[in-house]
Amino acid sequence: MNKRTILIVDDEAHVIRVLRLMLERSGYAVISAADGNEALEKMAAQRPDVLVTDIQMDGMDGRELCRTVRARYPESPFLILVMTSRTGADERDWVRALANIEFLEKPLSPRQLVARLAANFYVASTPENPHVR
Amino acid sequence: MSADALTDLDYTRYARWLRRLTGVDHDWAIVDAGGAAPFTSRPDSALPALVPALRDGGFTWPCAGDGMQRHDHVQGILLYLPIDTRAGRIGYVAVCAGATDAALHGWDALAETLEDIVAGIKDELAARAELDGMAQELAERYEELHMVYAIDQQVQQLDAGAGLFEKLLQSWAGHMHADVAAFVKPGENLCVHATNLSAPIHNLDLVLVEMRGDLYRFVHSSRAPIVINATHDARRAYIFTDLPFKLLCCPVMHDKVVVAILVLVNHLDKPDFSNSDRKLAELLANQLSSLSRMVGMLAETNKFNAQMAAALIEAVEAKDPYTRGHSERVHHIAMQIGAALRLGEKDTDDLFWGSLLHDVGKIGIPDAVLCKPGRLTRDEFTFIMVHPERSYEILRHIDRLQGAVPGARHHQEKYDGTGYPHGLKGNDIPFNARIIAVADTYDSITSSRAYRAGRSHEVAMAEIARCCGTQLDPGVVRAFEQVCAAEPEWIARFHIQRDPAPPLLDVPG
Numbered sequence: 001m002n003k004r005t006i007l008i009v010d011d012e013a014h015v016i017r018v019l020r021l022m023l024e025r026s027g028y029a030v031i032s033a034a035d036g037n038e039a040l041e042k043m044a045a046q047r048p049d050v051l052v053t054d055i056q057m058d059g060m061d062g063r064e065l066c067r068t069v070r071a072r073y074p075e076s077p078f079l080i081l082v083m084t085s086r087t088g089a090d091e092r093d094w095v096r097a098l099a100n101i102e103f104l105e106k107p108l109s110p111r112q113l114v115a116r117l118a119a120n121f122y123v124a125s126t127p128e129n130p131h132v133r
Numbered sequence: 134m135s136a137d138a139l140t141d142l143d144y145t146r147y148a149r150w151l152r153r154l155t156g157v158d159h160d161w162a163i164v165d166a167g168g169a170a171p172f173t174s175r176p177d178s179a180l181p182a183l184v185p186a187l188r189d190g191g192f193t194w195p196c197a198g199d200g201m202q203r204h205d206h207v208q209g210i211l212l213y214l215p216i217d218t219r220a221g222r223i224g225y226v227a228v229c230a231g232a233t234d235a236a237l238h239g240w241d242a243l244a245e246t247l248e249d250i251v252a253g254i255k256d257e258l259a260a261r262a263e264l265d266g267m268a269q270e271l272a273e274r275y276e277e278l279h280m281v282y283a284i285d286q287q288v289q290q291l292d293a294g295a296g297l298f299e300k301l302l303q304s305w306a307g308h309m310h311a312d313v314a315a316f317v318k319p320g321e322n323l324c325v326h327a328t329n330l331s332a333p334i335h336n337l338d339l340v341l342v343e344m345r346g347d348l349y350r351f352v353h354s355s356r357a358p359i360v361i362n363a364t365h366d367a368r369r370a371y372i373f374t375d376l377p378f379k380l381l382c383c384p385v386m387h388d389k390v391v392v393a394i395l396v397l398v399n400h401l402d403k404p405d406f407s408n409s410d411r412k413l414a415e416l417l418a419n420q421l422s423s424l425s426r427m428v429g430m431l432a433e434t435n436k437f438n439a440q441m442a443a444a445l446i447e448a449v450e451a452k453d454p455y456t457r458g459h460s461e462r463v464h465h466i467a468m469q470i471g472a473a474l475r476l477g478e479k480d481t482d483d484l485f486w487g488s489l490l491h492d493v494g495k496i497g498i499p500d501a502v503l504c505k506p507g508r509l510t511r512d513e514f515t516f517i518m519v520h521p522e523r524s525y526e527i528l529r530h531i532d533r534l535q536g537a538v539p540g541a542r543h544h545q546e547k548y549d550g551t552g553y554p555h556g557l558k559g560n561d562i563p564f565n566a567r568i569i570a571v572a573d574t575y576d577s578i579t580s581s582r583a584y585r586a587g588r589s590h591e592v593a594m595a596e597i598a599r600c601c602g603t604q605l606d607p608g609v610v611r612a613f614e615q616v617c618a619a620e621p622e623w624i625a626r627f628h629i630q631r632d633p634a635p636p637l638l639d640v641p642g
Contacts, residue, residue: 111276
């Protein structure tokens with residue numbers, strides 16, 4: 001069976017560890033990266049179905065990663081979930097120009113993430129969205 | 134341990150190990166309990182085909198003793214060692230040894246190495262299980278932390294208005310994935326609930342009755358959280374009898390006494406309430422404890438304020454029975470004008486108290502003057518003129534009324550500057566005072582006094598229109614006329630006289 005692939009980008013190993021476990025238990029294939037550059041390398045090898053990324057990271061941060069991904073793969077606007085502790089609206093302005101980006105509040109609720117992904121793939125698998133596999 | 138635990142390990146270093154220690158490039162594989170081979174040492178390994186063939190021939194991996202096992206079959210010899218974990222036997226390390234093996238003499242070394250490999254695999258699996266357990270635990274902590282932050286944020290943004298508990302419960306039901314969240318406080322006859330239903334509940338009323346009754350009594354005496362998941366839980370004989378729900382209930386304590394309970398209810402097909410859920414619910418119950426105490430104190434303070442104000446007004450009205458109800462009426466009308474003028478929250482609050490207490494200074498006017506029928510002498514009128522200043526002197530001692538005092542102090546000022554006590558003019562008169570002045574004028578005309586009966590609404594409106602711009606602020610008068618144009622219910626309630634409308638003139642065509 002073809003598993004959905006989730007790419008998790010976070011510089012904190014424990015976050016990746018926990019999310020990997022929860023997502024694998026929910027039947028997803030998980031790849032991970034510690035910053036934006038590594039994420040882009042992994043993405044060049046395999047395009048994920050959803051990207052989950054932190055904002056604050058050494059190297060390429062989450063914002064830059066999102067911009068680069070949208071610019072590099074305009075044909076596949078897969079969902080990007082950005083994990084952020086900042087809830088202020090001004091902190092979210094930068095996504096206005098980018099498609100299909102949503103926020104998850106840190107400290108993250110793994111359950112919420114699983115539910116969010118399930119909702120995403122439920123919508124994606126209905127016939128009105130033929131471009132999603 | 135999951136069934137496919139063997140699939141995720143890296144076996145290449147074990148293969149290197151075996152090659153180095155035995156000096157032979159064995160054809161070996163990891164075979165799981167189902168007979169599949171997640172790892173083979175060589176791409177052309179015979180084992181993936183051999184294992185099912187052996188199984189079809191009735192081979193069941195018999196193991197005698199601890200060591201390496203041997204099975205002779207038509208094509209050769211199979212050597213194997215079981216991989217046992219706490220969860221049971223999950224697979225085997227199997228080696229294809231060929232028919233007549235030249236390396237027979239090397240089997241001791243092979244057996245030892247296989248044992249080491251199995252031990253290594255078991256260690257790896259145990260470490261992984263432990264790590265998964267810790268990650269699982271960590272996930273629970275994340276969940277808790279996420280919720281604590283959310284609650285903290287929510288409580289900070291809270292205003293203690295109506296629907297406070299409903300709003301909280303609604304979001305908690307969401308966070309906790311509970312079908313029903315309820316806050317039951319029988320002492321105040323309070324039973325607030327919110328639902329986040331995963332499936333319909335037809336007998337929600339019955340569930341709430343249960344909460345108010347047996348469940349509350351049970352927790353009140355046990356003073357500890359209770360969690361009921363299993364259908365055969367013995368406590369179901371007393372609580373939630375026959376109700377197909379899982380239950381998590383925490384006491385809400387004030388000074389070591391249970392005063393209320395927080396209840397979360399789930400359909401039976403949802404996951405059990407966990408320890409983590411219980412801890413979170415206890416935290417929520419603590420929040421509820423301080424919040425409900427705060428709300429109680431706020432309600433008490435508000436009541437106290439209103440009663441103190443009522444007592445003050447009573448003191449004024451006791452002196453001058455003819456003005457009975459005046460403060461209340463002026464207050465009511467002023468608030469209506471304030472609403473029509475769309476005053477902000479702060480100004481509205483100031484107007485509330487200012488209009489209610491505007492005449493408090495009358496306490497200082499001698500009865501002979503206050504209740505005198507007929508015209509006052511110049512000296513007597515001096516007494517009247519000090520009353521707003523008196524109001525100020527009385528009210529200024531109350532910090533809470535700082536903003537309300539100017540409205541009371543200047544309600545007798547006139548727009549053209551001919552009023553008292555300070556002769557302020559136009560916009561120098563505090564806005565609230567200009568509002569109170571209009572309401573006060575209206576009530577003075579329409580209510581009965583010691584020396585005359587009250588006049589009609591129409592007379593009052595005409596008089597107000599006449600004074601508009603000289604004594605009264607035109608903006609406020611316009612707002613008041615707007616209020617009256619809608620024929621508000623208080624005209625009848627205050628028993629204000631009405632003049633019959635002038636007959637429409639028949640205009641001959």
